[in-house]
Amino acid sequence: METAEEPMTPFGTFTAQSNKLQRQYQALLDQSTPYVTYRWVGTSVALLLFFLRVFVAQGWYIVAYALGIYLLNLFLAFLTPKFDPSSDALDNEMEDGSVGTLPTKQDEEFRPFIRRLPEFKFWHSATRAVAISFVCSWFEIFNIPVFWPVLVMYWLMLFILTMRKQIQHMIKYRYVPFTIGKARYNKNSN
Structure with missing residues (x-):
């Protein structure tokens, strides 16, 4: 079965070129995946x-403040589990009022830590936001006069409060979103 080719109109040419650029961009992203550092x-x-x-x-x-807020939101999504234990705890609350946590015994189900925002998407969104912010810093329309120390203090307070809440959540539901310090096993070890 033959597919009908799109006529060579200006819109068809634009669509073909944009599709070609999207494929090249995706190929670059795919090639960069293993190079985390x-x-x-x-x-x-x-x-x-x-x-x-x-x-x-x-x-x-x-612009810098908006970038900081956006990066903070990305970081929080990166630290948060995809399946929130607090909502699971509400669903699985025991009759005696105790709350279910991560498994601590052999017969309990193991649920690995799955991030709400995977590392690659975190990196891609952060890089795109930094690039957009850099471009915005060359246009005078985005240069709104403001007393910057207030923004810095407000961002620091927001960072401290949200990270404290996130750390308390991590302690309460006993999960660690990082693999640093966790045991790694080789193929040969039993």
Whole structure:
């Protein structure tokens, strides 16, 4: 069965070119997947360049603040489990009022930690946000005059309060979102 080719109209040409660019972009993303450290170093350098731009230009504090809030939201989604134990605990509350937690005995079900926001999507969204913020820092319309120390203090307070809440949640439901320090097993070890 033959497929009808799209006529060569300006819209058809634009669609074909945009599809080609999307495939090339996706291929680059796919190739970068195994290089976690290099990806994050690149994003950190881009973030440093953005902050250097804000510092040298002495402006665009609202853009930097919005980026900080967005990155904080991404980080919280990265730390949060996909299946929230607090909602599971409400569903599985025992008759005696005790709350179910992660398994501690051999016969209990093991549920691995699955992030609400996977690492690659976290990196991709963060990198895209830094790039958009950097571009916004070159347009005067985004340079809204504001007293920046207030924004810094407000962001720090927001960071401290949300991280305290997240850490309390992690302690209460006994999960660790990082693999640092966890045992790793080789193929040969039993």
